[in-house]
Amino acid sequence: MPWELKQDRPIFTQIIEKLQNDILSGAYLPGERLPSVRELAQEAAVNPNTMQKALARLEQTGIVYTQRTSGRFITEDTAVLCARKEMLVEEAVAGFVEELRNLGFQRDEIIPLLEEALHRSHEEGSLPAYRSFPYP
């Protein structure tokens, strides 16, 4: 899980997403302690202030909490984690569907499109196969 931070979006935003993904995908377990701000900052090659800001924001979502003097921990409340994950999935799905609908596709065209893309990237190593495309 390297830290691939691009410069086209705020860095702290990308850090939040990275940590959130790590937590919700199970890389960190409920109740587990996060590395310190300094450690994380060094690991990500980022200013500690930036990492601090990201963690503060992440705390507002409720999936991590601060123990005064001993550090930050993943919440033990799996319901919170579960709900958060579900929310992100819903958002991803909704965003994806709307994106395609804005391009003029119907609901029932989306699944086939996705299936085809998955097959293609699976077989051909994620290189897009420029088949002819219906316009519009």
Next chain:
Amino acid sequence: MPWELKQDRPIFTQIIEKLQNDILSGAYLPGERLPSVRELAQEAAVNPNTMQKALARLEQTGIVYTQRTSGRFITEDTAVLCARKEMLVEEAVAGFVEELRNLGFQRDEIIPLLEEALHRSHEEGSLPAYRSFPYP
């Protein structure tokens, strides 16, 4: 086709996407003339310079071109439109897949997830049904 411009991203970016979607979904046809900068700016309730910037960027993608004193037109080259549309679809799919994979899902879980979400929003009027969610 209302102009729903939010404040969380640059306005000119949203304008580009809006116009691109309108063009690629067939709301504007190949060769058709776009409204003037001033008209579009007024319609979107935006400063003409902002609209100008958006259109200039859009032009660099090749799906519109400028005729010096008579306005901007959609390209007649449907191959360009087609390729652009395909590219956007590929990006949308790739982004969606990576988002879910970052959340810990496997390739073969994505299609069922999408199917379920589509059924749910179809039957229940797009309100997310907070069923229990597996964690992680």
Next chain:
Amino acid sequence: MPWELKQDRPIFTQIIEKLQNDILSGAYLPGERLPSVRELAQEAAVNPNTMQKALARLEQTGIVYTQRTSGRFITEDTAVLCARKEMLVEEAVAGFVEELRNLGFQRDEIIPLLEEALHRSHEEGSLPAYRSFPYP
């Protein structure tokens, strides 16, 4: 000699250059009558006003003159034509040399560069051969 008018520069400017080139390269001879504004405008698929403007400007250089009711003619004064041609050549050379000098080349590097480019485009059909290039 087709009329290839691009839209990135004023059209009347391109017309002036086209006519000037035709005259100085001998396509029109000294004393010869130019086609009428309407003919030229139709041939170039341009608004007659635009052609008119171009011809008026061209007249200011002295290489064409107007005979009240019978049309426009190339000057018979070959000295004028000669001087004009020489001026354009000087400008072209000076512009080319300065362009390359601005890119960091020395005087004595220019000739070899041009020779090589001419050979290349002659042998390989004007396709640029991307040999390695010294930087800077």
Next chain:
Amino acid sequence: MPWELKQDRPIFTQIIEKLQNDILSGAYLPGERLPSVRELAQEAAVNPNTMQKALARLEQTGIVYTQRTSGRFITEDTAVLCARKEMLVEEAVAGFVEELRNLGFQRDEIIPLLEEALHRSHEEGSLPAYRSFPYP
């Protein structure tokens, strides 16, 4: 390296060319930081927005990149710089050759013409010597 901005072409275009020349001729080195937008704008006696526009365009060529809050830098990828330089040279040569061909010269007349012009400007201090010129 003074800023000689004329009024006959868009200022931001001239700025782009100036910076590009400075970069490709080695006045700025790969990886080096450019002055800030505000500094450059003041130096060129231009509105910061104009300078901003020029730099944004220049960035699209890939020879400079932006680090979100620390400034703009010359790319370290010398291959990009090299390719860009070569491209500009090719364009300059092609433009020069076509200009002369449009004036009626043959391929093999171009080199002698350039040689003579270089000698003349070298010996006589760049003042064009109006020797008699063959017509056409």
Next chain:
DNA sequence: GTGGTCTAGACCACT
């Protein structure tokens, strides 16, 4: 202090 975005208002060349 850095780049980026936006507004407001003006002027210009071209057709």
Next chain:
DNA sequence: GTGGTCTAGACCACG
């Protein structure tokens, strides 16, 4: 009336 350019001045997010 069209797109294009420029100025002036303001605000914001980021590190």
